[in-house]
Structure formats: structure tokens, C-alpha cells
Amino acid sequence: xxxxxxxxxxxxxxxxxxxxxxxxxxxxxxxxxxxxxxxxxxxxxxxxxxxxxxxxxxxxxxxxxxxxxxxxxxxxxxxxxxxxxxxxxxxxxxxxxxxxxxxxxxxxxxxxxxxxxxxxxxxxxxxxxxxxxxxxxxxxxxxxxxxxxxxxxxxxxxxxxxxxxxxxxxxxxxxxxxxxxxxxxxxxxxxxxxxxxxxxxxxxxxxxx
Amino acid sequence: xxxxxxxxxxxxxxxxxxxxxxxxxxxxxxxxxxxxxxxxxxxxxxxxxxxxxxxxxxxxxxxxxxxxxxxxxxxxxxxxxxxxxxxxxxxxxxxxxxxxxxxxxxxxxxxxxxxxxxxxxxxxxxxxxxxxxxxxxxxxxxxxxxxxxxxxxxxxxxxxxxxxxxxxxxxxxxxxxxxxxxxxxxxxxxxxxxxxxxxxxxxxxxxxx
DNA sequence: GCAATACGTTAACAAAGGATAAGAAAAAAT
DNA sequence: ATTTTTTCTTATCCTTTGTTAACGTATTGC
Numbered sequence: 001x002x003x004x005x006x007x008x009x010x011x012x013x014x015x016x017x018x019x020x021x022x023x024x025x026x027x028x029x030x031x032x033x034x035x036x037x038x039x040x041x042x043x044x045x046x047x048x049x050x051x052x053x054x055x056x057x058x059x060x061x062x063x064x065x066x067x068x069x070x071x072x073x074x075x076x077x078x079x080x081x082x083x084x085x086x087x088x089x090x091x092x093x094x095x096x097x098x099x100x101x102x103x104x105x106x107x108x109x110x111x112x113x114x115x116x117x118x119x120x121x122x123x124x125x126x127x128x129x130x131x132x133x134x135x136x137x138x139x140x141x142x143x144x145x146x147x148x149x150x151x152x153x154x155x156x157x158x159x160x161x162x163x164x165x166x167x168x169x170x171x172x173x174x175x176x177x178x179x180x181x182x183x184x185x186x187x188x189x190x191x192x193x194x195x196x197x198x199x200x201x202x203x204x205x206x207x208x209x
Numbered sequence: 210x211x212x213x214x215x216x217x218x219x220x221x222x223x224x225x226x227x228x229x230x231x232x233x234x235x236x237x238x239x240x241x242x243x244x245x246x247x248x249x250x251x252x253x254x255x256x257x258x259x260x261x262x263x264x265x266x267x268x269x270x271x272x273x274x275x276x277x278x279x280x281x282x283x284x285x286x287x288x289x290x291x292x293x294x295x296x297x298x299x300x301x302x303x304x305x306x307x308x309x310x311x312x313x314x315x316x317x318x319x320x321x322x323x324x325x326x327x328x329x330x331x332x333x334x335x336x337x338x339x340x341x342x343x344x345x346x347x348x349x350x351x352x353x354x355x356x357x358x359x360x361x362x363x364x365x366x367x368x369x370x371x372x373x374x375x376x377x378x379x380x381x382x383x384x385x386x387x388x389x390x391x392x393x394x395x396x397x398x399x400x401x402x403x404x405x406x407x408x409x410x411x412x413x414x415x416x417x418x
Numbered sequence: 419g420c421a422a423t424a425c426g427t428t429a430a431c432a433a434a435g436g437a438t439a440a441g442a443a444a445a446a447a448t
Numbered sequence: 449a450t451t452t453t454t455t456c457t458t459a460t461c462c463t464t465t466g467t468t469a470a471c472g473t474a475t476t477g478c
Contacts, residue, residue, distance in 0.1 A: 069363045076362055089352045098359060131340040138347030143298045145354035150307060152361045153285055153394055154278045157465085177426065185362055190465055192427055366435085386456065399435055401457050 002036040004059075004110050009034070012057050012110050015082050019136035026126050033116040039063075039103040048100035052087035054111045061107020062174060065099050066182070075182035078104070078175055088141065104175070157186045158194050211245040213268075213319050218243070221266050221319050224291050228345035235335050242325040248272075248312040257309035261296035263320045270316020271383060274308050275391070284391040287313070287384055297350065313384070366395045367403045 004012070009031055016022070022030065037056065039045055046052045048068050056063075058081050065077040065087075076099065079085040090097035091114060120126045121134075151160050161184055164171055171180065178188035186194070213221070218240055225231070231239065246265065248254055255261045257277050265272075267290050274286040274296075285308065288294040299306035300323060329335040330343075360369050370393055373380055380389065387397035395403070 067359060067363050074362050076358065088348075089355045092348050093352060099355070128337055128340065131337065131344055135340055135344040135347055138344055138351055139297075139301050141351050142347055142354065143302060145351065145358065146298045146307070149285065149354065149357055149361075150276060152358075153283050153391065154276050176424090178424095182362065186464095187466060188426075189428085189467080193465085196427080385454090387454095396436060397456075398437080398458090402435085405457080 004031075004034055004036050008036070008059055008110060011059060011082070015057065015084070016133075019140070020129055020133040022126075022129055026129055029123065029126055030112075030120060033112050033119070034110050035112075037109045037111045039107045039109065041103050041106050043103055045101040045103065045109075046087045046090070046097050046099065048098060049096050051094055052090040052097045053114050055084065055086040055091060055117070056109035056111045057084050058082060059108045059110060061109075062104045063101050063107060064104050064175075064179060065101050067098060068100060073100075073182075075179040077183065078171065078179070080170070080174070084137065088138075104179075152185060157184050157190065158197065160184045161191065161194055162198070213240075213243055213245050217245070217268055217319060220268060220291070224266065224293070225342075228349070229338055229342040231335075231338055235338055238332065238335055239321075239329060242321050242328070243319050244321075246318045246320045248316045248318065250312050250315050252312055254310040254312065254318075255296045255299070255306050255308065257307060258305050260303055261299040261306045262323050264293065264295040264300060264326070265318035265320045266293050267291060268317045268319060270318075271313045272310055272316060273313050273384075273388060274310050276307060277309060282309075282391075284388040286392065287380065287388070289379070289383070293346065297347075313388075361394060366393050366399065367406065369393045370400065370403055371407070 012034070013022070013027060037054075039061070045056065045063060048066075058079055060081055062081070063079045063085060064075055065079075065085075066073045066075045068074070085101070087097040087099045087101060089095070090099070094114070117130070120130045151163070155163070161180075164180070164184070175183075177191060181188040181191035184191065221243075222231070222236060246263075248270070254265065254272060257275075267288055269290050271290070272288045272294060273284055274288075274294075275282045275284045277283070294310070296306040296308045296310060298304070299308070303323075326339070329339045360372070364372070373389070373393070384392075386400060390397040390400035393400065
């Protein structure tokens with residue numbers, strides 16, 4: 001169990017301020033429970049049949065969330081540097097994860113365990129802040145999920161892809177296309193066709209103008 | 210602003226124990242901020258362009274969540290008796306709701322406002338319990354959403370419908386089919402075809418056995 | 419450097435879903 | 449009770465997607 005450096009802890013704490021402000025005393029208690037975790041490309045952070053016992057903060061690298069169905073991997077989400085991630089449902093409910101998570105690049109994380117979190121929730125010096133923190137994270141995720149369900153119900157795969165280009169262009173460079181296809185709810189072959197359609201209609205527009 | 214009866218308050222409190230246990234003192238403070246709301250069939254609880262200011266508990270009746278796209282309503286979710294509901298993203302972030310909510314039947318709710326919630330979160334007698342309550346609700350919703358995204362990515366509309374029959378049969382009796390179709394991510398016409406396919410394969414099985 | 423693997427595109431065919439319209443059945447309104 | 453409206457089904461046609469397989473190109477590992 002390697003401890004994070006002061007620099008790494010600062011990086012983590014700076015990102016957390018989006019959700020909650022910890023006092024220095026609180027932060028020391030939290031920091032003492034954090035540890036580093038390195039994951040090589042393609043290694044698993046969580047396997048889709050085990051209970052997820054930790055939450056990770058990505059110091060560097062990128063992770064992929066995926067479901068396995070009939071032996072096929074279906075990518076579901078992607079997280080990058082400075083994002084907090086876990087298989088939340090499994091972590092929270094203590095049930096086997098239906099999601100697997102692996103690394104798309106060699107990655108380094110700061111992690112804390114479920115037991116650590118319970119310890120902080122039970123400690124009166126940190127319990128209130130941690131309850132609040134947990135609520136903020138959960139509420140943030142709800143908003144993301146509402147958007148995602150909205151896109152599945154109201155948009156075609158082509159519309160979803162176009163929106164991705166506009167709103168999350170960094171996804172395009174760092175995520176293999178067949179992963180992105182799953183994320184959009186189609187096969188890799190279909191995404192390739194969608195891209196072709198878009199390119200063709202773009203070049204027609206150029207000709208016309 | 211009509212106040213709930215003692216009986217109605219008991220009904221509400223009993224359901225809340227799934228998420229949090231309030232002391233009697235806390236409950237009195239909360240209950241004093243609750244009010245009744247009646248919604249006639251097809252009336253709106255929230256309109257999809259306004260900020261949602263309240264959370265409701267369904268004493269009786271049923272509500273429908275839907276998006277509006279190009280003037281078309283796309284049903285997204287349904288809530289029944291003893292469920293807590295709101296347009297959470299709008300309520301939490303104070304932004305216009307992208308979801309509209311209306312009543313499928315004449316319904317009666319116990320509601321509280323955003324300001325009431327803030328008041329309870331600021332009151333040291335209730336703040337801890339309310340933070341915890343908020344976290345529990347949010348975490349519950351995350352689990353629901355994870356399931357829902359899972360179903361969109363890994364299942365066909367037909368598989369989703371079959372699973373609905375098994376896992377939420379009460380949906381079938383109380384929700385019009387064209388609403389259900391939206392919920393499953395297809396058109397009403399397509400759901401009708403899916404139903405036909407299923408019935409046909411069921412009767413073939415009967416013949417064979 | 420070379421072989422093996424992974425990735426993206428394309429083609430051909432089958433299956434499914436969307437759009438539209440028409441009609442039957444059920445529910446609601448008068 | 450009888451209109452009127454809503455809901456559900458069916459048919460037709462067209463578009464899109466899934467499936468499978470082939471091919472070229474990057475990447476990776478050795």
C-alpha cells in the first residue's frame with residue numbers, strides 16, 4: 001500500500017472542492033486512509049462479478065466501464081484524469097458489480113476503501129462533511145444519468161454521435177471507435193456507416209456553397 | 210396550502226424509513242413544512258421549461274415523466290403510490306427541467322419545497338439527518354439509472370419488454386401501451402409488433418409441447 | 419524487423435424499427 | 449345510449465441497424 005505524495009494529494013483535494021470543502025483537520029484524517037494504485041493498460045480495476053470495494057481518483061490515465069454480455073464487452077463509459085470513479089451501485093449496495101472497469105492506458109489512481117469511508121462516516125469529526133460529500137457526488141451522477149437516458153430516448157445514434165463531436169470532442173481522440181460505438185448504443189460497423197454518412201453530407205454542403 | 214392529515218403523514222413517514230429514521234422531534238419539524246397537493250388526470254406537476262421547486266410523495270394515483278421533442282411527448286418513467294418523486298436534476302441544480310411530469314390518474318401528493326429542504330439542511334436539529342436522507346435518495350436513484358442504462362446498451366427492445374413483464378408486471382396494467390413503448394425506447398407501433406412476435410412464439414411453443 | 423493482433427472500413431444480406439395511414443376496439447364525454 | 453376521442457393493431461414502404469466476412473492499415477509484442 002503506497003501512500004500518495006503531497007503533490008498528488010493536492011491534486012486530489014483541488015478537484016474535490018467541486019463537491020465539498022474539507023477543513024485541514026478533516027483532510028488529514030481522510031488523507032491518512034488514501035493509497036496509490038497503479039493499473040497497467042487492459043488491467044481490471046473491478047471485475048464484473050465481484051463487489052467493488054474502492055473508489056478511485058484518476059491522477060493520470062483513463063479508464064473504461066463496460067458490461068459483458070454473452071462474452072462480448074460493451075463499453076458504457078469513460079473516465080479521464082482528475083475524475084472520481086467507482087462501480088457505484090456495487091460499492092454502495094455491496095452487491096456484485098454488473099460493470100467491469102479496466103484501464104485504456106497505464107493509469108495511476110488515489111483510492112479509498114468502503115471500510116475507510118464507513119470509518120469517516122462514523123467519526124464525528126468527519127461524518128457531516130462525508131455525508132454531504134456523498135450526497136454531492138450522488139447528485140452529480142444523477143444529473144449525468146438523466147442526460148444519458150434522455151439521449152437514448154430522444155435521439156438517434158447519429159444524433160448522439162454528432163452531439164458527442166460538439167460536446168465531448170476529447171472523447172474522439174482518446175477512445176477507440178468500437179468502444180465509442182457501444183457507448184452510443186450501436187455496433188462498431190454501424191458507427192462506421194454513420195461517420196460515412198456525416199462525411200458525405202458535409203462534402204455535399206461544401207459543394208453547394 | 211392544505212396540511213396533510215395525521216394518517217397521511219404516517220403513510221409518508223412509514224415509507225421514508227427505507228431511507229432514514231427521523232426522531233419524533235425531527236419529524237415534527239419536517240411535518241410542519243409539508244403540504245398537500247392534488248393533481249387531476251393530465252394536469253402537470255412540472256412543466257419541461259420551468260425550475261422544479263418541489264419533491265412529492267404519492268399518497269395515491271400515478272404520475273408520468275416525459276420529455277418533449279419536436280412537440281412530441283416521449284414517456285420516460287412512471288411513479289405510483291408510496292413513491293417519492295421530483296424532477297431531481299432541476300430541483301437540485303435549480304435549472305429548468307428537461308422533464309415534464311403529469312398525472313396519469315387523479316393523484317394526491319404530500320410535497321415539500323426546495324426552500325423548506327434548505328431550511329432543514331441549515332437547522333442543526335435536522336441537518337445531519339437530512340444530508341443522510343438526501344444521500345440515500347440520490348444513491349437509490351443512481352442504482353435505478355445504472356440498471357436503466359445497462360438495459361439500453363445490452364438489450365434489444367424485445368428483451369427489455371420481456372424483462373418488464375417479469376419484473377414489473379404492475380406496469381403493464383396501469384400504463385397505456387404507447388407510454389410504455391417510449392419507456393422502452395421504441396414507437397407504439399413497434400411495441401405492438403413486438404407483442405405480436407412474442408404471442409406467436411408462445412403459441413408455437415404450446416403447439417410443440 | 420517481422421509476425422501477430424487490433425482497429426477501422428466496406429459489402430451483402432437479413433432483421434428490425436420508423437413513418438404513415440387505415441381500421442378495430444376500448445374508454446371517455448356528452 | 450351514442451358520439452367522440454383515445455388506444456391498439458395491422459399493413460405498406462423505406463431507412464437503419466445487426467451480422468458476418470473480407471480487406472487494408474496501424475499497433476504491439478517478440
